[in-house]
Amino acid sequence: MELEGRVNELESRLAFQDDTLQALNDVLVQQQRVVDRLQLQMAAMLKRHEELLGQFESSEEEAPPPHY
Structure with a gap:
């Protein structure tokens, strides 16, 4: 009986672990x-972000407007 109880306990633990x-x-x-x-x-x-940086950098390279 003791062996059967131990096997049942191990099977139960295995099921919980699974x-x-x-x-x-x-x-x-x-x-x-x-x-x-x-x-x-x-x-x-x-x-x-890189696209926006590219747009920002290209607008800085343009000449300033005539009123400057």
């Missing part, structure tokens, strides 16, 4: 999706 691992994996997958989305947004923002 559930915990699956829950952790689900969270990790969700976080990776968020990280991927944020990386895409950051790349788009950096591109837009």
Whole structure:
């Protein structure tokens, strides 16, 4: 009987560990999706920032208006 109880306890622990691992994996997958989305947004923002800097720098190179 003692061996059967120990086996049942181990099976129970294993089942809880499997559930915990699956829950952790689900969270990790969700976080990776968020990280991927944020990386895409950051790349788009950096591109837009460079475009705006390019526009600003090109306007500085223009000659001043005649009233200066």
